[in-house]
Amino acid sequence: MLRRSAACTTRRNAVFGHGRAPRRCRFVVVAALRDDVLLRSLSTNAEVSVLVVDGTKLVSEAQVRHKLAPTATAALGRSLLGALLMGSFRKEDEQVQITFQGDGEAGSILAIADTRGNVKGKVNNPAADPPLRPDGKLNVGAAVGKGVLAVVRSHPLEPQPYTGMVPIVSGEVAEDLANYLVDSEQTNSALGLGVSLDRDCRVKSAGGWLVQILPFCSEETLAQLEQNLTTMPTITTMLNDGMSVQDITARILDGLGVLPDGQTVMPKYGPCEEEALKKRMIRAVAALGKQEVADIIKQEGKLEVTCDLCQQTYQFSQQEIDNYIDGNEELQEVEHETTVQA
Structure with missing residues (x-):
């Protein structure tokens, strides 16, 4: 049918x-x-x-x-x-x-x-x-x-x-x-x-x-x-x-x-455009909070994030995460004030 x-x-x-012979694949x-x-x-x-x-x-x-x-x-x-x-x-x-x-x-x-x-x-x-x-x-x-x-x-x-x-x-x-x-x-x-x-x-x-x-x-x-x-x-x-x-x-x-x-x-x-991907990653990392990010960097020496779907890897510094969190908090305050005034 x-x-x-x-x-x-x-x-x-x-x-x-037809057997289980080794398979060597060149990833090019x-x-x-x-x-x-x-x-x-x-x-x-x-x-x-x-x-x-x-x-x-x-x-x-x-x-x-x-x-x-x-x-x-x-x-x-x-x-x-x-x-x-x-x-x-x-x-x-x-x-x-x-x-x-x-x-x-x-x-x-x-x-x-x-x-x-x-x-x-x-x-x-x-x-x-x-x-x-x-x-x-x-x-x-x-x-x-x-x-x-x-x-x-x-x-x-x-x-x-x-x-x-x-x-x-x-x-x-x-x-x-x-x-x-x-x-x-x-x-x-x-x-x-x-x-x-x-x-x-x-x-x-x-x-x-x-x-x-x-x-x-x-x-x-x-x-x-x-x-x-x-x-x-x-x-x-x-x-x-x-x-x-x-x-x-x-x-x-x-x-x-x-x-x-x-x-x-x-x-x-994809889409796997670098800027969009990094924005999604930094949002996820920022959700951990400043202190946990600092602890990870202290223990691992770096904070590295890899996308499971794209396999793209990026490193983020403590300063990048702090700046994102601070900027996001300021944006939320402005939006809140605007809502109250309305």
């Missing part, structure tokens, strides 16, 4: 064998041939919505930032791409957070995306790399394990976020997210995700697609769509063959046509 269809594959070159940034892009399109009869993303650079950056082992790269990469597909083209400022809380080697996996194409995340065990599956592919299901998938949708104007939770079905990420969309959001959809690595364990291609059935979709359209999805190659195969997101969209909607002028966003990892 279309509602549960999910292609979720990560290729592994045969050079690594490799420029992809083309920029990442996410495209949203409609079928000609407006009965099917299709989102296709090429997120090769994005997943490569995540691998480098977190120094991920091959299977951890695939697990976090699929989660980032899944969150991106589920979070894009929603209400402005809406955010989606997906968490795989499994008992596998990877531990919990977190991905957070907004409607503008920003996505970031982390995996508790970046070194997770269980033995390959019997077919020679990365065993993402074993790395994730059994447990619970939680999806939280939030918006600044909503009083409470919406939270949905479902059991982890396979741990292969795409199948679990597709199952969530059906069971918790009653969305008739299909989802495919993939991360392909080269001989040096670097990300060769990474992408995904999300197909959503719109109201009043005909049986003829459903039949054509199911035939297309069950016969087409994996997302990484298509990307490795040089297909663009437009080409892949046309392949998914073969026989149904694609309306022109689809919407695009340029996905990126």
